[in-house]
Structure formats: structure tokens, C-alpha cells
Amino acid sequence: MKHTLAALVENHPGVLNRVASLFRRRGFNIESLAVGTTEQEGISRMTFVVEGDDNVGEQVEKQLYKLIDIIKVSDLSREESIVREIALIKVRSEKNNRRDILDLVEIFRAQAVDITEYSVVIQLVAHPETVDSLLENLAAYPIIEMVRTGRIAMLRGPQAISVPTTEPVEVARFHQASGRRPEGELPYVSE
Amino acid sequence: MKKITGADIVLESLKKIGIDTVFGYPGGVVLPLYDRWPSHPEVRHILVRHEQGAGHAAEGYAKASGRLGCALATSGPGATNLVTAITDAMMDSIPVLFITGNVARNLLGRDGFQEADITGITMPITKHNYLVMRAEDIAPTFAEAAYIATTGRPGPVHIDIPKDVFIEEADFEWPEQISIRGYEPFPSVNEDEIKNAVQLIRRAERPIIFAGHGIIQADASKELMEFAEKSGTPVLNTLLGLGSIPQDHVLSYGMMGMHGSYWANHAASNADLIIGLGMRMDDRALGRFADLNPTANVIHVDIDPAEHNKNIITTTPIVGNVREVLKILITQFEPLSHIDWIHWIDELRRDHKDSFKVPEVDELTPQYIESRIAEKIGNEGVVVTGVGQHQMWAAQLMNISRPRQLITSGGLGTMGFEVPAALGAQVAEPNRTVWTICGDGGFQMTNQEIATMIDENLPVKMAIMNNGFLGMVRQWQELFYGNNYVSVNMSQPDFVKLGEAYGIKSLRVSHKSEVDDVIIEANNHPGPVLIDFQVETEGNVWPMVPAGAALSETVETSDQVKAL
Known part of the structure; x- marks a missing residue:
């Protein structure tokens, strides 16, 4: 099955590299990946689609959490969510078939965003399966070029993927708190 | 406030963290840092002979003491020479701060002299890494790096600093x-999972504990014993878990796994409840996952949730510091006992003890030497091993009974770890006797660090x-490739002459009768000692679980392997 995961990440340099490297070395297959900004400054949101059973979904989520720059991960395939993708499709078209293409555009509630004598560019914002279906229907026409953004997703209803609150830790105490330094002072402390 | 240089900020930050020793090697881009070092005498710099040695020494320091280790190298080749040690620290969850210099900011990405994309290289082999681009970011980065390296599941953190930021x-x-x-x-411990675990513990007839490195890292040895005693559960150790329970403890049944x-x-294969702790x-500890013990329930306590359900299905995963979890678990059930089960294991031990002891032969064997060293230095000494047969014999026969007594490269299996790691352990534990058991192969990978021992007066044996x-x-090659010896027989230098060339006491032993005296002589010598033990050439480590086999398929002789 496909898992759609959304991750809030720190907008640090290299974070995409960290995530991509993790997927590669753990052997997870990314089917699609979309990255963009969020309502909060300094936080980006990544949406992944990963193919695999529930165990793979669980491992992807947990392995992502091991990256320090990852703030929150949610498996949206477990919940009711809105899933969308944008596709731009450039189709070769001439006078004789332009009407048929524009009919399809209308049926799929897509838009023709650029029309020339020999081509039409169709823009579709829809569930990825709808995009697949439009592409099937366009099979009769020569497609010159096609691009899809990869899916993005959001929970239905008022709830959201939120940034967890992290209690600040006293720098001077963390060695003791971790339970690894139960006795004695730090070997050297300035002052 | 008076502004200070980035180099001074680095050294002040190290002091704030409590790092008293840095194992390092200078070079072009870290010169501004070294230039400021004499003003910060509180931080001891130990000049190694190869950056890999700096990395392993920092690991040895961290493993022996539980404190954060620190290694430093210059850009390019200096940085890439650290890579093996960083990976080793990652695999064994050792808290080490790795610092590298890089070319100046305006030269980054232009393939300048001694530039390497070291943060790109260390990304998958560190818990986290940083490229610091402003002097004002140095202090917060070091504070965060030390926090990340030492908390949760510990691990290596790498900080890369361009020359002009210093x-x-x-x-x-x-x-x-x-x-x-x-x-x-x-993380706070999930109460439902504790309840589930307690139910499984109460119901179990044949429970077994797998005690790992986490017990040592979390200082949970005492809690482990309390828990084992109260629940009447026998304890097995992974390689890195050795020392979490004394070998002579009534419920300690030694090391599990390939050897x-x-x-x-x-x-492990016949238990009805597996309790994995830290x-x-x-795979080296569990053999073929599918056939480890498919019917047993599994309670798995680990601070890293990604370990649950990764290799085997976990019935009850508990995320948390293993000491905190054990403290809670101990209070949740009345004392239990499993006499029949323990008798069953005891009987196996009686019947099979021959495959797990020092061979009674006239030749000089590593097993004999290692057991004698263990006897002479006792549990207060530190044993550092390389990787290979001698490492497995050390694990089997050196009576490892104290946390941090054994320092060895487990996950990565890094030959050449032993000499620099022993050096680092001796720095961390100046009052303990540190012995390193080396193979002749691994010794030659990093033996240049003997020079560091002399400089720093480190009496490693x-x-x-x-x-x-x-x-x-x-x-x-003998057992699984039909005796086809390929590239495995190597000529050696005269190790005694080599040691003497470095200027250290060097001895050679070829007879069993000399072993005890030489060990005592080495122990009494105030400086480093090298002993070339000329041992039998073709001994095998038994028992053995062939690669890819299940633990229940443990074999004890060559004939049994051939019969497979």
C-alpha cells in the first residue's frame, strides 16, 4: 500500500539532503516528494509517498524522527485527509481536435492555461488518481511534455499537524539528566 | 563585552561542556585554532599520529569513562581520515564530538586545496552535523552538539568550521x-506498555533477558541485576553488553550470538519471553531473525523507538531510558522463580562447557594468554580489543564483569581500533591498568600511535x-571456502624490534610457561609495553553460528560445520 507522510522540518540548509540520504540508505522507495513553506517561519513541510506495508510505514516514520531537523511526522494515510497534486500537460493540438481536448478539460474541471496554434497546456489540480485518469483520456493525443508536483496532503477538519512544545533543558545539567554521569563533577568547568 | 576570536570561542565552549582532552592533528585550516591553544591550558591536546587514531582514541576515552570524547582534524584528508572512527562511534552509539576545519568561506565549493565536502560525507554516519558559518554561532552550536551527542541514544556529532570563522x-x-x-x-515511559510487559513477565515460564550496551550507557547495571533476581530471569549479554552483569552472578549465562x-x-531459542534491554x-547477536524464536513474546526496551520492530517483531515495545524503565518495572510484580527453566539451561551448560574453555594443549594459544591476562589484572583493569578471533576469545574468556571493563568495536568491527582506543581509555582512566589485545593484522593498521603513548606517558600494555x-x-576460508587460503597469510615485521625502535619495553613469548611472568613484568613496568606472543597459527573460535544460520544451529566443531 501507499503511505502518505507529512513532516514538519527545520528550514536548515541540507535538510532535504538528510531526508533523501536516509531514504536511500534504508532502502525506502520514495514515490513522490514535495517540499514547501508553512504558515510558520523557519519551518518547511515535506510530503512523502512511500510504497510498502505497515511495517515500512512505521519504520519510515521512526527513522525520520531520528533526524534532528525533523520536528513532527504524521502518517496521513491513517486519517481522513485531502490529497492534491498539480499537473501541467502540454498536448499537441490543431484546429480539428482542439474542441475535443477542451471538452476533456471541462469534464475534469481542469484549465487550459496556454493555447497556441499547435498546442494546449492543461493545468489540473486534483487527487493524483484523477490526474492519472485525465492522462488516460488524453492518450489519443500526442503529449509533448508533462510535469506533476507530487502529492501534498492535509487533514480534514479543524485539527492540524502541530509543532510539539519542547521543554528547554538547562545546559549545565544535561549530563546528569541523561543518567550517564551519576556521580562526580564534570572533569573541568570554567569559572 | 570584549569580542574574542572564533578560535577562542571554540576552546571556551569545550571548557563549558567539560571536555578536558582533545585528540587532534593540526593542519592548514585549523592553524588559527592551534595558535590560540596555549592561552587555554585547561584543555589538554593530545597529538596523535594519524587522524583515525584521534577518532578511535576519543571513542576509547568516551567508552572507558562515559564522558563525551572529542577529536579534531584539519580539512580534506584530515577530515576524511576521521570517517572510519565516526562510523564506528555511530554504530556503537558512543558520544564523541568530532571537530574539523574547512577552507575559508569564500572558497567553499570551489575544490580548493584540501577541501572536502565533509559535512556531506558525515551526514549519514553522525547523529547530527553542523557547518558553522559565523563566529557568533559557534557557542550555541557546541552547546547543542554536546547535548545531542550525550542525550537519548548517544552518538557522534560533527562540527565543521571554515578557517576564517576561527x-x-x-x-x-x-x-x-x-x-x-x-x-x-x-521520553516519559508509557504506562500501558509497562502493564503489558508486567503481564507477560508474570505469565512467562521460560523468560530470558538480552542485556546490551544500553545497560552500560545508562548505568543500569544495578537495576538489571535487581530486575533479573526479582523476576528469576537468566541474563544473556550481547558483545557490547558484557560487563553489565558479573560473570559469576548466579543468573548470568554469558554471551549469546555468533560466538x-x-x-x-x-x-535464547527456547525461551517463551525475550526481554531485550538496551x-x-x-544479526550477530540473534542469528537468522526469522528463526530466532518465532513463538516467543518480545519485550523490547530501547531509548530509540526506531529499533522496535526493525529486525524482529516486538510484542511490547517500551521507549525509554533503560534504567528508568527497569526502576518502574521492578516495583510492578511480586518475586518470581523459574527453577525448571534454569535447571534446563544449567544442564546444557554442564554438557557443553568444553567448547567454551581454554584448550588443554601444550602449544601457546591466545585463549590461554587472554585468560591469564584477565586473571592477573582482575576486573578493575580495562581490556581493549581489536576485531577478530582474539576479540571473541576476550569476550568469552576474560571474565568481563564490570561495566566499561571491555572496550571493543562491535557494530562496525573496525580492525585497528585497539591501539588508539587503548590510548584514549588510558587517558580517561589514568589509575587503571589498560591492556589491549591485538591481532597481528589490526595492530599494523594503527601501531603508529605507540609514539603518542610515549609523548603522553601512557603506560598501555x-x-x-x-x-x-x-x-x-x-x-x-577453512570452514566455508574449503581451506582455500587467499590473501590471509601475512609476513610480519619483528614486533620486538619495532617496539624497541619506538623506545618502549618489548618482549617476545613463545612458551606457555613464560606467560605469567611476562604479564607480571609488563604490569609492573611504568611505561608502555609491547609483547609479541607467538601463538599457534590455526586455532578456531568455537562455538559458532554460521553466517545466516539460526542460534539453535550453533556448532562446536569443524566436523559439525562440514556436516551442515
């Missing part, structure tokens, strides 16, 4: 608090098990 001036402001969004190193004992591996269910072979590789 020179740039900024205020030194040490943060008082740290908060990293989404990083929760002190674990016959009884430990069969107890271990990661590794090096025992080379010299059989002229890469022993473990030879064993596999």
Missing part, C-alpha cells in the same frame, strides 16, 4: 538553556596475538 571575532555567549523542537531525549555459548544460544536486536594470519578470515 579568525572572525564575536561575543562569547554560552546559552543557558537548549530546546530543540521535536528532539525528545527523555556465544551453546547454552546461551539455546536458551540492545538493538543485531599491548599483547599481540601473533599467528601470522588474519585469523578470523582464515577460519572462514
